[in-house]
Structures are given as structure tokens and as C-alpha cells.
Amino acid sequence: MSEKKRTSRDKLLDVTFDEVYRYGYCGAATATILKKAGVPRGSMYHHFASKKALVMAMIEERLSPKVRAFFDVEIDEDLSAERMIDVTIKKIAKNSMLIKHGCPLHRLMFEMGALDDEIASACEKEFDYLVGRFEKVLLIGIAQGHIKEGDAKAMAEFFITSSWGILSRTPKSSSKEQFLKDMEFVMMALRA
């Protein structure tokens, strides 16, 4: 497997992530992706059967790792659950793209939810992963007595969906300070 092969494919995936994040699935044009990646049409359709296939690969190889890197709680048994979540929140707050344009997974999931089952399912899979991770942390928190007793999975889903909503304001009206203030409310609902 040559370096060039991977390079061309990788460029396509990188640019596709950016374009879909910015303009959505419908708004992202293959012609633009091709131009920005500096890759000819034939190469794209050699590597991917269709625009949809390109986006499905992008979800798995770009969006998923990025989202996990930012939204995932790093579990550290030595820390309190509250501290682990706090670190995650601060990490999100530091990423200005997330603050201004929201979570890319949320964007795609919300747009495609009713339009394409396969893309929606791929997004849901990521959502479920994040929920699972947060659930684990919340269970630790409940055991530690820092988090309210109750359905940890439901709490995790509340945490992620409400965070997504908080992050989904217009770039103009969103800010790091606003986000942190709102997340404080979210935590109030979960703390024991």
C-alpha cells in the first residue's frame, strides 16, 4: 500500500469533515471537496462508491475519533467523578470550534436523523458510546456519593443531549463563558 494512496484518501476525509461540519451533508458539494483536497473526481470515486460512502467513512475515521477526543470522559479511578466531568467540560470550553459551531456529531445526527437511516445509525452508535462512557463515570460518582442516586444511563443521556443543545447556539451568540455557565446548571441537576 503506497503512501500516495493513503494521502489522497486522507485528504478527502479531512476536507469532507470540514465541509460537512460547516455546510451540513446537503450543503457540502463534492466539487468543493475535490477542489479543496486537490484530488480529481476519478480518485474520489475510486476510493468511495458515492458521496454517502465518503461521509460514512468520514464518520468512522474522522468524526468519531475527534468527538471521542473531546466529548469522552477520561476515566481515572483516582479522581472524583465530578472532577472527571469537570475536566471534560473545560476541554470542550477550550475548543473554540466546538463553542462556535457546536458538536459536529450533533450537527450531522440532527440533520440526517429523518433523511438517511444508515448515517443516522452511524451517528447513534457514537452517541451510545458516549452515553456508555458517561454512565460509567456517573456510577462511580454515585458510589462516591457525589452524584445523585438514580438511573445513570438517563442522567448520561441528559448530560450529552443538553450539552449539545447548549453548544448549538449561533456562532454570534455563543461563547465560552456562556457554555461554562450553562454547564453549571447541568451539573446542578446531577450533583448529590
Next chain:
Amino acid sequence: MSEKKRTSRDKLLDVTFDEVYRYGYCGAATATILKKAGVPRGSMYHHFASKKALVMAMIEERLSPKVRAFFDVEIDEDLSAERMIDVTIKKIAKNSMLIKHGCPLHRLMFEMGALDDEIASACEKEFDYLVGRFEKVLLIGIAQGHIKEGDAKAMAEFFITSSWGILSRTPKSSSKEQFLKDMEFVMMALRA
């Protein structure tokens, strides 16, 4: 001003609301809108200068009233603030379109936030209205002692954005029960 004139314009606005709600601004095709409304192209461009102008009118004359009808808190000084909010939550929960496809204002605002300033501003105006209404109710709640002391505007923004996030799951994974459960967490953050 004839009846027919209003009928044609109205049909266009009604169908535009549906199509934009379902497929987004980019995904909504004027050809489809025209076909579903049973209105010829010329009529549409007689009433509206462009697709964007059509959507701007739709926001003001359809989306805004609908969103206010569902998301707005009806202020009733005889009730407790908590009860007023509870009525609003129950009203949202009863609307299956909102539960399955999320808030149409949120959809458009999230899609267009970075793509068109005028549409984004029109949406923000509605957001600000809703925030203002909730703020008023929360201030009543604070006075009554049912709601936590604090920045009522920030609380109102938290309430709306987190509700939007909670409502923005895929149609497959969203349900009335899930929504009510999640809104209970939101209220936990606000109750005194």
C-alpha cells in the same frame, strides 16, 4: 385584495414550513414546494423575490407563531412559576412532531447560524423573545421562592437551549417519556 391571492401565498408559506422543517433550508427544493402547494413558479416569484425571501416570510408568519404557541410560557399570575413551566413542558410533550423532529426554530437556527446572517438573526430574534418570556416566569418563581435565586436570564437561556438539545435526538430514539424524564433534570437545576 382577493381571496385567491392570499390563498396562493398562504399555501406557499405552509408548504415551505413543512419542507424546511423536514429537509432543512438547503434540502428544501423550490420545485417540490411549488408542486406540493400546487402553485406555479411565476406566482411564487411574484410574491417572493427569492427562495430566501420566501423562507424569511415563512419564519415570521408561520414558524414564529407556531414556536411561540408551543415553547412560550403562558404567564398566569395565579399559578406558581413551576406550574406554568410544567404546563408548557406537557404541551410540548403532547406534540409528536416536536418530540420526533425537534424544534423547527432550533433546526433552522442551527443549520443557518454560520451560513446566512439574516436568517440567523431572524431566528435569534425569536430565541430572544422566548428567553424574555421564560425570564419573566422565572423571576415570578424566584419571588415565590420556588425557583433558585440567581441570574434569571441565564436560567432561561439554559432552559431553552438544553430543551432544544433534548428534543434533537433522532426520530427513532426520541420519545415523549424520554423528553419528560430529561426535562425533570432540567427542572432540578432550577428549583429552589
Next chain:
DNA sequence: TCTAAACTAGACCGACCAATCTACTACTAA
């Protein structure tokens, strides 16, 4: 060195997009 597969390259295709155009009809007021 030869061959097959992997990959690049971009011209090209029909479908569809928003928007324009000209012609026509219905209504209204002078």
C-alpha cells in the same frame, strides 16, 4: 521485464437547482 491491479486524471452526462422570461387572466378603479 512483463502484467495486473491500484490509482490518477478530468471530460462528460443527465438530473436538478434557483431564478427569469413572456404571455395570459382576473380584478379594480376611472
Next chain:
DNA sequence: TTAGTAGTAGATTGGTCGGTCTAGTTTAGA
């Protein structure tokens, strides 16, 4: 009756969309 306006009607336009096609180039193994 007539002139002007509001609205209907849909064919047409230029541009963009995702996707196909054929040809050329590079790479890896026999």
C-alpha cells in the same frame, strides 16, 4: 369601456449537483 394592476402559468436558462466513462500513470509481484 378601458387602462392599469395583481396574480397565474409554465417554458426556459445558466449553473451546479452527484455520478460515469475512458484513458493514462504508478506500483508491486512474478
